[in-house]
Amino acid sequence: MTSETRVAILGVPIDLGAGRRGVDMGPSAIRYAGLSRRLHDLGHHVVDFGNLATPMVETTPLPPPDARLRYLEPIAEVCQRLAELVSDIAAQAMLPLILGGDHSLAIGSASGSARGRRLGLIWIDAHADFNDETTTPSGNIHGMPLAVLTGRGHLRLTGLAGKTPAFDPARVVLIAVRDLDPLEREALRTSAITVFTMHEIDRRGMAAVMEQALTIATRGTDGFHLSFDLDVVDPREAPGVGTPVSGGISAREAHLAMELIAESGALRSLDIVEVNPILDERNATAELAVELALSALGKRIL
Numbered sequence: 001m002t003s004e005t006r007v008a009i010l011g012v013p014i015d016l017g018a019g020r021r022g023v024d025m026g027p028s029a030i031r032y033a034g035l036s037r038r039l040h041d042l043g044h045h046v047v048d049f050g051n052l053a054t055p056m057v058e059t060t061p062l063p064p065p066d067a068r069l070r071y072l073e074p075i076a077e078v079c080q081r082l083a084e085l086v087s088d089i090a091a092q093a094m095l096p097l098i099l100g101g102d103h104s105l106a107i108g109s110a111s112g113s114a115r116g117r118r119l120g121l122i123w124i125d126a127h128a129d130f131n132d133e134t135t136t137p138s139g140n141i142h143g144m145p146l147a148v149l150t151g152r153g154h155l156r157l158t159g160l161a162g163k164t165p166a167f168d169p170a171r172v173v174l175i176a177v178r179d180l181d182p183l184e185r186e187a188l189r190t191s192a193i194t195v196f197t198m199h200e201i202d203r204r205g206m207a208a209v210m211e212q213a214l215t216i217a218t219r220g221t222d223g224f225h226l227s228f229d230l231d232v233v234d235p236r237e238a239p240g241v242g243t244p245v246s247g248g249i250s251a252r253e254a255h256l257a258m259e260l261i262a263e264s265g266a267l268r269s270l271d272i273v274e275v276n277p278i279l280d281e282r283n284a285t286a287e288l289a290v291e292l293a294l295s296a297l298g299k300r301i302l
């Protein structure tokens with residue numbers, strides 16, 4: 001039996017933070033895969049707030065080729081509005097479920113959720129998204145949100161929670177990472193973030209890793225925000241993502257992680273990001289995204 005949650009769906013169709021087009025169609029693809037109806041069938045009260053208005057590449061001035069923070073202004077503006085909305089939704093005792101969109105949007109969603117409360121952060125992703133303008137090889141802001149949320153990055157982005165850092169690095173866990181840029185790796189090594197790479201998952205198993213992750217994210221906190229990038233799943237099972245990396249977790253391991261998150265009872269808000277329908281195979285990745293959201297919100301086989 002799942003306990004009824006009031007779930008607020010919010011789409012953020014943005015791809016300005018990514019180097020490749022297409023993840024702006026993610027919210028549509030995930031809705032088309034039946035998200036709202038299936039959450040309702042699971043016993044939740046679901047309200048779809050529609051999509052946040054977002055600028056698109058075609059109507060936004062092109063950043064200079066050497067930009068270290070591509071599309072900073074439009075992304076900061078979207079994240080600011082998103083933070084307001086997520087904070088309002090959370091204040092109404094609803095659980096915000098944010099559909100992406102590229103991962104830069106987590107700067108807004110996680111900051112908004114962390115306003116006025118002390119949250120842990122669980123980041124499940126093939127990448128660490130721990131670059132800043134001095135370490136980024138691409139200038140793409142979707143490679144930076146975890147750095148921003150732990151206090152490192154441009155001032156337009158780091159203050160959206162009303163406190164900096166939005167999250168205490170000691171309460172932040174990064175899971176299933178397997179692709180780091182050289183300077184990003186150094187920054188991660190000296191941070192207080194707990195990192196479980198693919199190596200730890202292979203070695204100790206997802207259940208043991210998640211158990212420890214949940215302890216870290218919930219100790220002394222009011223719960224946690226989950227940011228889930230579909231590219232964490234192996235591209236054989238999740239081909240429709242913007243930046244695929246081979247050697248990922250299986251869909252089963254992803255489900256196990258989500259089920260343990262649901263069992264913790266401490267999930268306060270979540271993002272499901274980086275679904276790219278252009279690269280997908282008959283919407284399989286969006287369908288997986290829906291299945292995983294259901295697991296995170298209490299779906300059980302028996």
Ligand SMILES: NC(=[NH2+])NCCC[C@H](N)C(=O)O
Pocket residue numbers: 102103104127129131136137138139140142143144180181229231242243274
């Ligand atoms: N959310 C993502 N898909 N991030 C990919 C980041 C790739 C690379 N590390 C960069 O900073 O450009």
